[in-house]
Amino acid sequence: FKLWSYKCKKPFGYEARSKDFFILSYLCQGANIKDLLHLKYENLSDNQIQFFREKTKSSSRANPVLITIPLLDEIKEIINKWSA
Numbered sequence: 805f806k807l808w809s810y811k812c813k814k815p816f817g818y819e820a821r822s823k824d825f826f827i828l829s830y831l832c833q834g835a836n837i838k839d840l841l842h843l844k845y846e847n848l849s850d851n852q853i854q855f856f857r858e859k860t861k862s863s864s865r866a867n868p869v870l871i872t873i874p875l876l877d878e879i880k881e882i883i884n885k886w887s888a
Contacts, residue, residue, distance in 0.1 A: 821886065825840065831879050832879065835873070836857065839855060842855070842858050843855060852875050856869070
């Protein structure tokens, strides 16, 4: 997977952010970027991320589906990098 090992010119530039968010989406089972951008610390626990999809959380559905994703070390690294 070439993207994973690609070295960006600026570690906090637009290119690095795009790469990290793509990898984060991949690691979060293909989670939508909008859903990832709306995550808050209360969505995180020691071993998982839980959230409702932004697209459907305020719809007329009676029981929105809670998305649960294992909190991998790679995910923690990306969140720590960009949440500061």
